[in-house]
Amino acid sequence: MRNIKIYKTALYTGVMLLLVSITSCKKEFLEVTPTQQINAKDAFSSGAKIQAAMTGIYDLTTFSGYTNNMLLSADVKGNDVMVVSGSANYNRFVAQYQFIETVNNSDVGNWWEYSYKVISNANQFVQYIPDAPISDALKTEYLAEARALRAYTYFWLVRWFAQPYTVNPEGLGVPILKKPLLPTEVSPSRDKIKDVYAFIIDDLKYAETNLPTNRTSIYRMSTAAIQGILARVYLTMGNWTEASRYAKLARAAKPLSTAAALLTGFNNPTSEWIYAINVRTDDNQGFLAVSSFYDPYNVGYSSFRVTDDFFNSFAAIDERKKQFLVKSSPTAAASTATYRRRGEGYLINKFDFTTTNANNQVLVRSSEMYLIEAEAEARLGNEPAAKQALLAIQQRAGVATAVSANTGDALIEEILLERNKELYGEGHKFFDLLRTKKGVNRTGSTVHWKIVNFPPGDNRLVSPIPQSELDANPVLKPQQNPGY
Template sequence: MKLRFLTLVMAAALLTTSCEKDYLETSPTGSVDAGAAYATTKNAKAAINGIYRAMIVRYLGSQGHFGHPAMMIILDAMGEDLVFPNASSNWHVPEMRWQAHRSESSVGDEMPYQLYYRIIGNANIAIASIDNAAGEQGERDQVKGEALALRAFSYFNLVQLYGKRYDAAAKPNSQPGVPLVLQPITEGLPRATVEEVYTQINADLAAASALLTSARSFKSHINLEVVKGLQARVALTQQNWADAARYAVDARKGYTLMSVAQYQEGFSDIANPEWIWGFDHQEDQSEFFGAYHSYISSNFNSTVIRLVPRVINSLLYDRIPTTDVRSRMWVKTPTTANSVVPAGGVRAPYMNQKFRLPGTPSTSAMGDIPYMRAAEMYLIEAEAQARLGNATEAATALFNLVSRRDPSYQLSTKTGAQLLEEISFNRRVELWGEGFRFTDLKRTNMPLNRNGANVVSAVAVLFDVPAGDKQWEFLIPRRELNANKAIVQNPL
C-alpha cells in the first residue's frame, strides 16, 4: 500500500507552494516532475521555497491548522502555561483537552503527520535530484543542505509526537518511532525504532552542517546557525548534554539578545536581532484568519482574539519579578490603559501582550513568526551544563540571558535540582507561546499538572496526566493506517 501522506502532495507541492512567480509561470501544470523542478539550481531554489511555504499553509481545509505555527500554539496549549479563559471559540480546545491527538480521525491528530511528511517527501525529492542540477556547486550544496535540515527538522517533530520519549539510559531505544522514508518512494513502510529515527536526524544535520554556511539571503531559510540550533535541540532531547551545550553556543554566534525596549515590540518582526530563524510573512502569502497571529496576538481583529484572549498560567506569572521586562508581556489586571485588544475584545486576567501586531486594533495578520531565537540557546546551554553538574557554567549562561530581561537579576548560587528548576522557570516564561511546553514535559518525563492555577475546568477538562502515560503519544492517523498496511498503531 502507498504511504498516503507522502504521495498525495510531493510533486504537486513543488509547484503549488512555490514562492517564485516566474517558476510558476514556466510550469503552469497541476504538478511538476522532479526533473523539471531540479533541472537547474534556480528552479531548485524555487522548489525549496515551496517547502518553506508548505510549513505555514492550512492543512485538511482547517483554518486553525495552519502548519507548523499552528503546532507551536497547540503544543503550548497542551501544556499548562498557555491558558484559554473561556470556550467561546473552539479552535484548539480539543487539543488543549488532549482529545484531538488521541482520536485517529481528528484533524488535530492527522495534521502534524501530513504536515511533516509533506516536508519530508519534498525534501527527499530535492536530496535525490539536486546533484544533477545545472548551476554552481555552491548553489547545489545550499539546496541540499537546506533539504537535509528540513527533513531532520520534520522527523524530529514527528518522533517526539508519535513515538515515546527518548531515554538515554535505555539505549538503543527500540520502541516504535515513525516510518523512516529517505527516498521519493510511494510504498508504505513500517515504523522505524525511536533510536533509528534519531540516528537519521543526527546524520542529516551533520551532513547539512558540512554543506551550509552562515550566509543566506533571508532569515526564513536555514543556514549553519539554524542547523546548530536544531542539533542543540536534538542533543537536549537525547540527554546528550555536552553536545547540547556546545551546539547551543555555536548557534547563537552573531545574534544579540533583545534590549528591554525591543522585547516590548510585539514579537512579530523577523528583523529582530535575536531571531535566528523565522517565517517572514509577505503580503502575497497571507493566511488571514488562519495565521499564527490570528490566534496568538493580543490585538488582531479576529473572533478568536476578541472572545478568547490568550492568557498565562497564573502560578507561573506570579513568580516573575516586577523588575523583569517579561512581567509586562502579560497583564494580571487588564484595563484600557495597560492592555491592547481589538475593538470589543474581552480583557481577561493574566492576558497576553507578548505577541502584538502594529495598529490598535490590527487589521492585518502579517506578523512574522519566531521559529528559533538566541534566548532558547542560552537556556539549552544552561540546562545542559546544570545536568552535567557544572553549576557555575549553567548559572553563567542563565545570567547572561536573564540579566538582559531583568537588570536586578543576580547570578544564581543554586545547584542541582533547585538550579534546574530556576532554568525551567525561565524557559517557561521566555518561550511562552513558541511551542515548547508539551515536548519539554515529555522529554523530561514530567507529568501534566494544571492544578491550583487560573485554568478553567470547563475549558481544559483534563488537569493531570502522569509521566510516561500512553496519552503522551499521538495516535497514528486512521487514513495512514488504512493506506499503509505495514504500520501499527500506538496503544489506544
C-alpha cells in the first residue's frame, strides 16, 4: 500500500499557519500544513522529541479535510441535515449529500490518506517506544495513547469504507497495519470487518488498562475518552451489554451540563465534554470548521439547514429548540431572534462562529453516553434502566418530568429520536442509520433537493477506496467496494 508506505519513515512534529486563497472559494481560510518531519528513530531519541511526535499525531487529526469533514459528511448523509443547493456553497459536501462520490473524490481521499497517516505515526510509537530513553511508566503511557488514537482512527475508517458490522461482519473491512511497513514488504489487503473491530477493541482495552487514570485534559486520550469510544464501538456492533457498561463508566465523572450551556455555541468545554479537539487562535480550521457550515448569519459558509420534519420534531418547550433561534444579525438585540427558514430548511444556531473561528470541536460528551446506555438497556429488555437514562436527557431539555410510557420498539424509537435531537451536528446520524439497518430514505420529502432511497447494505452507503490508493497498491484493485 504505497499510499500508506510514504509515511513509514517520518513523523509529523510541527505546524505553521498558512493563509491561502482557493480558486472559486467564498472565503479565505487558515489551513494547517506540516512544516517539519523527522526521521522516526531520531523522533524517539529524547523525551522532548517523543512528546513532539505525539503532539504531531493529534495535529494530523485537526486537518480541515479530515475530522471536521467527516463530522459534516456524516450529518449531510443522514436525513435531518442538508446542504443548500446552488453555487453559494461552492459544492462543498454536495457529493456526500447526493451520494455521488467517486474514486477521485478529494474528501473521501482525505479520509483514507489522513487516517493512515495517523495510523502510521501511531505505529512508530509501537515500534520505537520500547527502546526509547524514558522511564518504563512513560513508555507504557505513550504506547497506550498511541494505540487509543490508532483504534479511534480505525473506527472511522471501517465505518466509511466497509459495510456496517451489523449488516455483514464477514465482509471486507480495511487493511490492518500493526507496525510500520518496510519498502520491501508486500502491500496489505483488506481484512474482514469483524477482525478490524476486534483489533480496535484490543487497542482500546490496552489503552484503558494502561493510561494513567489521573489525566484531566479533554484534548488528549483519557480513560473516560477511551471508555466513551468503547461504548460507541460496542453500540455499533450491537453488543448491548458492553455498550451500556462502558457508557456508564465514561460518564461517571462527567455530569450533564445545564440546559443553558447547550445554547452557548459549543465552542468552549462544559462539564459533559469527554473528548475534543483543541482549537487555538494561531492554529485552527478557519472557514472549514464545523461551526462555519452551521453558522446562520453568513459569517461562515452558512450552508447547512435542518429539514422541516426535524425542526418540527422538537416540542415547543424543548430547550434545544432554542438552538434554531436566529437574530436579525449577530449584533442585533436578542428580541429579534426567531425561527428562520431560508432556502430548503431552517437555519441552525447550535454552533457559534460569530465571535471567533477558533472553536473547539467536541467529539465525545456524556449526553451521548446516557443515550447509548438508554438504547442498549432497552434492547436488552431492561426498560426501567433505559427509561431512567433517557429521562436524564429529557429532563435537561425540559420535555419530561417522569419516565417514558413507551415500551418495546416504541421506546427504542423514542430513544433514537432523542439521539437525533441531542446529537445533530456532531457526526452521528448517518452511522446511526447504518447500524440500525434503516438505510437512507428521503422519499416523500418535500424539502430535500436530492431524493435517494438506499436500503441497508446498499453499495452507495459505503465510500469507494480512493483511486490513488488503488494505483499505489494493486492488491486492493480487486477488493474495491462494489459499484465503483
